[in-house]
Every structure is written in C-alpha cells, then in structure tokens.
Amino acid sequence: MTTLVTLQNINKTFNKGQLHTQALNDIHLTIEQGEFVAIVGPSGCGKSTLLSILGLLEQADQGRYLLTDIDVSRLNIDQSAKIRNRHIGFVFQSFNLIDSLTVFENIALPLEHRNCKHSEIKIQVLKQLDAVNLLARADYKPNQLSGGQQQRVAIARALVGQPDLLLVDEPTGNLDSQNGDAVMQLLCELNQAGTTIVMVTHDSRYSQMASRQIRLLDGEILAEQHFAKAPNDLDLNHAKIAEPV
Numbered sequence: 708m709t710t711l712v713t714l715q716n717i718n719k720t721f722n723k724g725q726l727h728t729q730a731l732n733d734i735h736l737t738i739e740q741g742e743f744v745a746i747v748g749p750s751g752c753g754k755s756t757l758l759s760i761l762g763l764l765e766q767a768d769q770g771r772y773l774l775t776d777i778d779v780s781r782l783n784i785d786q787s788a789k790i791r792n793r794h795i796g797f798v799f800q801s802f803n804l805i806d807s808l809t810v811f812e813n814i815a816l817p818l819e820h821r822n823c824k825h826s827e828i829k830i831q832v833l834k835q836l837d838a839v840n841l842l843a844r845a846d847y848k849p850n851q852l853s854g855g856q857q858q859r860v861a862i863a864r865a866l867v868g869q870p871d872l873l874l875v876d877e878p879t880g881n882l883d884s885q886n887g888d889a890v891m892q893l894l895c896e897l898n899q900a901g902t903t904i905v906m907v908t909h910d911s912r913y914s915q916m917a918s919r920q921i922r923l924l925d926g927e928i929l930a931e932q933h934f935a936k937a938p939n940d941l942d943l944n945h946a947k948i949a950e951p952v
C-alpha cells in the first residue's frame with residue numbers, strides 16, 4: 708500500500724483576543740491510498756479543523772504534513788492553491804456551486820484553472836457527468852436541480868481533476884434521507900473504484916460505510932475503528948441513483 712497522508716504531531720490553536728482554543732492537540736494520522744476514512748465526534752471536537760488542514764485551507768501551528776512524499780506543512784498561499792488544485796478535491800455540505808454557471812461549467816472550473824485544452828475539458832466533464840448520472844442535466848443551472856443532484860454535481864467537480872484525495876464535509880447534511888443515501892452510495896462506489904476519501908459526518912450510519920472511523924474528542928484522537936465489511940454490502944434501501952432522461 709502507498710501512504711497518501713502522514714500527519715505528525717499536528718497542533719492548531721485559534722487565538723481571538725484573550726481567547727485561546729486548542730482545536731487540535733498532537734494529532735498523528737496516516738492514511739493509505741484507497742482508504743475511506745470517516746471523522747466523527749461531538750460538535751467542536753476539531754473535525755472541520757482537521758479537514759481544513761488536510762485540504763491546505765488552514766496551516767497547523769506545529770507538526771508535519773506529508774502528502775505522498777511532498778512536505779506541505781509550510782507552503783505559502785500560492786503553493787497551497789497549486790497543490791490543492793492538483794491533488795485535492797472538496798465536497799461541502801452546502802454544495803458551493805456557482806448559480807450563474809451551468810452544471811457543465813461548474814464541473815469544468817478546476818480544469819479551467821489548470822488552463823487545460825477545451826477538448827480535454829469536454830472529455831473529462833462528460834466522463835464525470837456520466838459517473839454521477841447527470842449527463843441529461845449538463846445545461847441546467849444549479850438552482851434547477853434537487854439538493855441531491857446538486858451534491859452530485861459538486862462531487863463531479865471535486866473529481867474532474869482526478870485528485871489523489873477527496874475531502875468531504877457533511878455531504879448529506881442538507882439532504883433528505885433518500886438523497887443522502889444516494890450520495891453515500893456514490894461515494895462508496897468512487898472509493899471502490901480507487902478514490903481515497905476523508906469524510907466528516909455526524910451520521911453514524913454513514914460513518915460505518917467507511918473502511919475506518921476516527922473519533923475525535925477535544926482535539927485529540929480518542930479511538931479508531933476499522934470496518935471489515937465492504938461498504939457496498941451495507942443495506943441502503945433506496946440508494947439507487949435513478950434519473951429521468
């Protein structure tokens with residue numbers, strides 16, 4: 708197995724005036740390529756901070772972060788943006804799609820930022836649209852889609868640049884259970900096809916679909932649990948992604 712993420716002795720404190728909050732305290736974590744890791748724990752335990760550090764949106768105060776063999780602990784803003792664009796995909800609870808752009812244009816954005824050729828962008832975007840079963844919605848605007856469809860567009864956008872690591876923050880938080888199940892089913896399929904995923908979730912049913920669960924408490928890793936069961940063996944009653952064409 709190839710190690711994708713190595714965090715050593717990661718500490719993060721937020722300082723606001725007299726107020727000091729230690730969000731992460733001495734985190735050591737290794738993630739292998741192909742893993743599906745769920746991060747769980749009570750509100751305020753540091754889940755989002757950990758995801759932000761993994762995604763180079765925040766920098767740790769102390770410690771070392773290796774992404775494959777690249778030391779990304781102390782990058783400047785431009786270097787972080789470049790590594791993010793090349794190696795990391797994000798999916799947020801609130802989708803974060805641009806309403807003035809079509810579904811196709813939203814998904815194309817990461818490749819536009821890389822100055823890819825239009826012909827290449829078209830091939831890759833159509834491939835991702837097909838993977839999330841939304842080819843028929845390519846010319847729609849995000850506000851013409853259901854929440855579940857919008858989240859699938861966000862997943863397609865996160866994957867179009869073929870990132871090494873997909874970071875997912877509460878992907879089902881804004882969805883009803885049917886759409887939530889379908890999005891989780893999609894994430895499981897993407898993981899089985901080789902995508903490494905780190906997901907923050909409050910939903911214990913969904914965290915057990917991962918291959919490993921990491922429980923945080925007060926900024927520290929309290930426990931880890933490995934799940935032997937293949938994710939798709941879990942029973943999701945209505946998790947089929949069915950789209951009218």
Ligand SMILES: Nc1ncnc2c1ncn2[C@@H]1O[C@H](COP(=O)(O)OP(=O)(O)OP(=O)(O)O)[C@@H](O)[C@H]1O
Pocket residue numbers: 721722723728729730748749750751752753754755756757
């Ligand atoms: N920008 C910030 N400024 C100050 N304190 C912060 C900031 N971001 C997070 N914190 C604090 O750090 C701690 C960890 O926050 P974090 O958002 O990582 O928790 P979480 O586990 O993701 O919580 P939730 O489940 O409620 O989203 C909390 O006590 C929070 O108040």
